[in-house]
Amino acid sequence: MFERPEPARPLPVMTFRQMLEKVRYEGAYPTPERAEEAVRLVLGGLGRQLTGDQRVELAARLPLEAARILTAEIPATEPLTGWGFVKDLATRAGASPATTRWDTGAVLTAVAALAGPELLTGILAQLPSGYALLFGRAELIQAA
Numbered sequence: 001m002f003e004r005p006e007p008a009r010p011l012p013v014m015t016f017r018q019m020l021e022k023v024r025y026e027g028a029y030p031t032p033e034r035a036e037e038a039v040r041l042v043l044g045g046l047g048r049q050l051t052g053d054q055r056v057e058l059a060a061r062l063p064l065e066a067a068r069i070l071t072a073e074i075p076a077t078e079p080l081t082g083w084g085f086v087k088d089l090a091t092r093a094g095a096s097p098a099t100t101r102w103d104t105g106a107v108l109t110a111v112a113a114l115a116g117p118e119l120l121t122g123i124l125a126q127l128p129s130g131y132a133l134l135f136g137r138a139e140l141i142q143a144a
Helices: 016-027 032-047 052-061 064-071 082-093 097-115 117-126
Strands: none
Touching: 016 032, 016 064, 032 064, 032 082, 032 097, 032 117, 052 064, 052 097, 052 117, 082 097, 097 117
């Protein structure tokens, strides 16, 4: 009988331009365009790795344009390790793994700030090993 209104999308804590400026600062990029190139590459790659609630919740915390980049990608059937993720992005970008690792760290540091510690912990639990350092966190491994 009564239609329930759609819940409003929570407003991100920063705009896409502000996110680009944060990435530009973190990555020491000379132009906003170079920062945006890194954001598009890394968020697209992350969108291929995340699934389920973490993907949806992260998209809700990102600026709308960043969320669209993340969710435009279809999740891969075979998840990549952190290093495999960097190598895949380097191949797609035609760049060196070292440059791509730098880009990945600059972008994922900004993503981690937007995600918050609790969501980031859930994201890292979903992903294979090697992503914590990309997000600027130590990767703790239990002793055997």
